[in-house]
Amino acid sequence: MKPLLEVRDLSLSYHTPSGETPALSHISFDLMPGEFLAIVGPSGCGKSTLLNVICGLLEPEKGSVLMNGTQVTRGDPRMGYMLQKDHLLEWRSIYKNILLGLEIRRQLTPEKLSSIEQMLRIYGLDKFRSARPSQLSGGMRQRAALIRTLALKPELLLLDEPFSALDYQTRLNVSDDIGRILKKENKPAILVTHDISEAISMADRVLILTKRPAAVADIVPIELSVKNRTPLSSRNAPDFKSYFNQIWKELNDHA
Template sequence: MNPLLEIRDVSLSYHTVSGETRALSHISFHLMPGEFLAVVGPSGCGKSTLLNLICGLLPTEEGTILMNGTPPLPGDPRIGYMLQKDHLLEWRTIYRNVILGLEIRKELTPQKLSCVEEMLKTYGLDKFRNAHPSQLSGGMRQRAALIRTLALKPELLLLDEPFSALDYQTRLNVSDDIGRILKQEHKPAILVTHDISEAISMADRVVILSARPAHVTRIVPISLSLKDRTPFASRSAPEFKSYFNLIWKELNQHD
């Protein structure tokens, strides 16, 4: 089976009047179809920059990024991007927020609208379809943002700390919900997070980055002895603590 996404020896520097700042240095890894990858690293090491490169918002200076053999372009329809904030529009209802992407792309087809209806029902937002974002909890807003992204049928989902603004209990519940949703939808994803526990609980592999200029120090495959692995259940797995200590040590060793 060929990788869905290949990152080959990618480097990037930021250029200003005062000089050059090296952000990423020779990053290489791949993502297989159906795989969930988490990326962790020190604050400011370039994790979000990496996602911007993957989705084509930033050009690579060195190296290659290929998705199914072709480089991503800005606004690439193959890639869905879920940011730290939900960016729901207050003047639109939840339903009209969820179909916004389809509206912009002029893809309001009966088939895709039917899919939206199904997701609203499946993920508990149907009864809130006529509500406005300020009337919903943070977790419900993130579910709406995810449905808006999935409605476009991306082949790859990028998640840039989408739970960071939520309180701890809501964060656990929403990460569990979204993990289940992505598993049901068979969506490969890359999650950027500062939370080691979140990375272990959700990912098939964890990519560890060093401090800036970021390079890959280690890639840790996650294998938990659970019959029905969910993000919440993963935290109780016997191997969880060992993975946490390994990644914590790796991050501090290279910080």
């Protein structure tokens, strides 16, 4: 099976009048179809920068990003990007917020509108379609933001700490919701997170970055001994703690 995404020898530095700041150093990895990859690393090491390069928002000084064998470009429609904040617009209803990306791309087709209706029903937002964002809980807002992203039918989903603004209990429930949704949709994803437990519970593999300039320290395959694995059930797996200790040690070794 060929990789969906091929990241090859990425390097990037930020340039300011005061000098050069190396951010990424010779990063390479593959993402397979249907795979969920989590990226962890020391604070400020360049995790979000790496996502921005992958989706074409930043151009690397060296290296390449290929998706299905072709170069990723700025604003590549094959990728969906969920940020730390949901960025729902208060003056639009939840339904109108979900339509926003399709409106911008002029893709309000019957097929995609039908898909939105189905997701609203499945993910428990149908009764709140006319509500304003401020009337919804943080978890419901994140589900709305996810539907807005999935409505564009991206081939790959990029998640930049999308649960970080939520309280702990909501964070667990929403990460479980979104993990189940992505599995049901068979949607490959790359998640940036500071939370080791979140990375282990959601991902098929965890990529560990070093301190800045970020390089790949290790890639850890996650194979938990739990049936019908979900993000919440993964945390009860007997081998969960071993993965946590392994990744914790790697992070400390490279911090």
